[in-house]
Amino acid sequence: MGQGGGPRRAQAHDEELGRAVAAAQAGDEAAFAVAYRLVQPGLVGYLRGLVGTDGETAEDVAAEAWLEIARDLGRFHGDGAGFRGWTATIARHRAFDHLRRLKARPRPAPLEQDLLELPGPHSTSAAALEAISTERVLALVAALPRDQAEAVLLRVIVGLDAPTAARVLGKRPGAVRTAAHRGLKNLGERLRPQAGRSQGPVG
Numbered sequence: 001m002g003q004g005g006g007p008r009r010a011q012a013h014d015e016e017l018g019r020a021v022a023a024a025q026a027g028d029e030a031a032f033a034v035a036y037r038l039v040q041p042g043l044v045g046y047l048r049g050l051v052g053t054d055g056e057t058a059e060d061v062a063a064e065a066w067l068e069i070a071r072d073l074g075r076f077h078g079d080g081a082g083f084r085g086w087t088a089t090i091a092r093h094r095a096f097d098h099l100r101r102l103k104a105r106p107r108p109a110p111l112e113q114d115l116l117e118l119p120g121p122h123s124t125s126a127a128a129l130e131a132i133s134t135e136r137v138l139a140l141v142a143a144l145p146r147d148q149a150e151a152v153l154l155r156v157i158v159g160l161d162a163p164t165a166a167r168v169l170g171k172r173p174g175a176v177r178t179a180a181h182r183g184l185k186n187l188g189e190r191l192r193p194q195a196g197r198s199q200g201p202v203g
Contacts (some may be wrong), residue, residue, distance in 0.1 A: 014080030
């Protein structure tokens, strides 16, 4: 799926990411570049969900986060999945700093009108997470409550599992799973009327 890759794809890269982080901690700059390449797309997608769809702003916040990540890399302990969670936590703090400077609250991307199909009613939450693209998620989360929006962003865009996302948000894994499930359900309910209107009569 889109930039973030979803939980399964992100987890498939965790072994490579873990090796790259370990090598980077030993001073291998090329390995740090590999870690950056694996993490950055999802991180920017998550930040766009928090600070809006202005790509430059999200990139700027991500750059601030990476400065902190590089500075504190030696203090990190964990595997690839843990590194993605750690970087998401840092990025979240930097996003909130940015929003405080603007005296604004976190807001998802504005809802776009070229909306799309979600999985059918028989799909599981996991399948739904896999099926939604990065750009669609950033467009669709606009109308969600903040807890649901962040849960969907962390699960879909960053590709975190529920326990790791829960650590980022300071919540229990069950609460994150519930928020993500409710967010996806709400998205589906909002899309069904629009999908019907967009099809219109044929011929």
